[in-house]
Amino acid sequence: MSILPAAExxxxAETEVLVVGGGACGLTAALSAQDAGAVPLVLERDPAPSGSTALSSGFVPAAATRFQAAQGIADSAAGFAADIMAKAHGEADPALVDAVAGESGPALEWLADRHGLEWQVLDDFLYPGHSAHRMHAVPERSGAGLIGRLARSAGAAGVDLVCDAHVTGLFADGDGLVHGVRLQRPDGGVEDLACRALILACNGYGGDPALVRRHVPELADALYFGHRGNTGDALRWGEALGGEGADLSAAQGHGSVALPHGILITWALMMAGGIQVNGAGKRFSNEHQGYSEQAIDVLRQPGGQAWCIYDARLHELGMGFPDYRDAMAQGAVRSGADPAALAAATGLPEAALSAAIAETAANGPDRFGRDMAATLPLAPPFHAIRVTGALFHTQGGLRIDRQARVLRRGSDAPLPNLLAGGGAARGVSGRQISGYLSGNGLLTAVSLGRIAGRTAAALTAGERGRP
Incomplete structure (x- = not known):
């Protein structure tokens, strides 16, 4: 990736607002820019929009929405911001946290009212760190469903989306003003496209093993469950233009990806009463601490593997999620009428497995700090899925302000016309993997996407109509 002299x-062609990346952030940014009066163009390197959004659960946390109110859920942007900061150990940028938490509810209502997205609030369980039910999902309850609806909405709104367009360089002058981009087609053809504002929505660097090992060594050997195109382009471009990265040691991991099937298993199974055991049949952590940091605990087990153990009640809960149904169809789920039968089906030691299941009947905090009284004890018949820990996406990125403008290195002054959102920008998880609050990735994708679109439209407003 490179910064090229503008004179070359x-x-x-030229567009007002150019968006690099057609995931949730990029499509939201384009819709926002167009609604604000600008003409956006989205460049997507793949044959169709997908990105890490399609690989995610697709759940977007948002506060104080009418969808929550309709289900009797009380929430506030301030309460959401407090939850984010608490999970991030106070390390996140407070101004950015307030901006994305405050934008979250209005953004989802705008997507519903203006662009037809349907939202439902998941209220069967609380995700780790959230003080209110605020996970919003489209009816499909999947990332593929979310990106599909956003893409259809963009098409219906007349947003131009060019796929198979891999941006390989930016044209800029010495002051960091971006004049356009160079893109490459699958046949090797090269095109240069001018713009008046550029939004980087091409995620982080999870697909670059060297950068992951440098910044997030704890997950360097984890299964990478993000998009292979997330190779740190936005970070490199921004730094080359005079910006800087922040919180680069933060990431979202997940402690429950089915092996060898590569299917995300909803953490709802754990939050509603399930447990994880290692190959010796023993529990090794507090399964309610958060699925991001759980990835590290799973990877520390022999072979970097564990088993999710749960019962028929939780199996029915899981069947409400498309990924779980896929895991079931592919034979990832093992079953047994009692601990002995489950041990036979999984190869786990019967005595240790029986003891681990019995721990769920405890009446209070266990040795890991999990309050077993908060959930029902596991009861026969039982089910199990073999899983590993995975890296989903990085949470560090370019330092930005509340308007999603990329800031100059060591300064609060923004670069002239460069913006970033989603995984391309600094997130709100602080500096640690344990700082990730469930949904932070899609929160910043949608909230910062809407903010960046508005800001880009405002930046180009004075030049609108210029020949």
Whole structure:
């Protein structure tokens, strides 16, 4: 990836707001820019929009929405911001936290009212760190469903989306003003495209093993469950233009990806009463601490593997999620009428497995700090899935302000026309893997996407209509 001299460009066309990346952040940014009066264009390197959004659960946390109110859920942006800061150990940028928490509810209502997205609030269980039920999902309850609806909404709104367009460089001058981009087609063809504002929505660096090992060594050997195109382009471009990265040691992990099937198993199973055991049949952590940091605990077990153990009640809960149904169809779920039968089905030691299941009947905190009285004891018949820990996406990125403008290195002054959102920007998880609050990835994708679109439209407003 490179920064190219503006004088070398051979621009074939120009657009007002150019968006690099067609995931949730990029599509939201484009819709926002267009609604604010600008003309956006989205460049997506793949044959169709997908990105890490399609690989995610698709759940977007948002506060004080009418969808929550309709289900009798009381919440506030201030309460959401407090939850984010608490999970991030106070390390996140408070101004950015307030901005994304405050934008979260209005953004989902805008997507519903203006662009037809349907939202439902998951109220069967609380995700770790959240003080209110605020996970919003489209009816499909999947990341693929979310990106599909956003793409259809963008098409219906007339947003131009060019796929198979891999941006390989930016044209800029010495002050960091971006003039356009160079993109490459699958056949090797190269095109230069001019713009007046550029939004980086091409995620972080989870797909670059060297950068992961440098910044997030705890997950360097984890299964990478994000998009292979997330190779740190936005970070490199921003730094080359005079910006800087922040909180680069933060990431979202997950302690429950089915082996060898590579299917995300909903953490709802753990939050509603399930447990994890290692190959010796023993529990090794507090399963309610958060699925991001659980990835590290799973990877520390022999072979970097564990088993999710749960019962028929939780199996029915899981069947409400498409990924779990896929895991079931592919034979990932093992079953047994009692601990002995489950031990036979999994190869786990019967005595240790029986003892681990019996721990769920405890009346209070256990040795790991999990309050077993908060959930029902596991009861036969039982089910199990073999899983590993995975890296989903990085949470560090370019330092930005409340308007999603990329800031100059060592300064609060923004670069002239460069913006970033989602995984391309600094997140709100602080500096640690344990700082990730469930849904932070899609929170910043949607909230910062809407903010960046508005800001880009405002930046280009004075030039609108210029020949």
């Amino acid at each position: 460009a051979r621009f074939a």
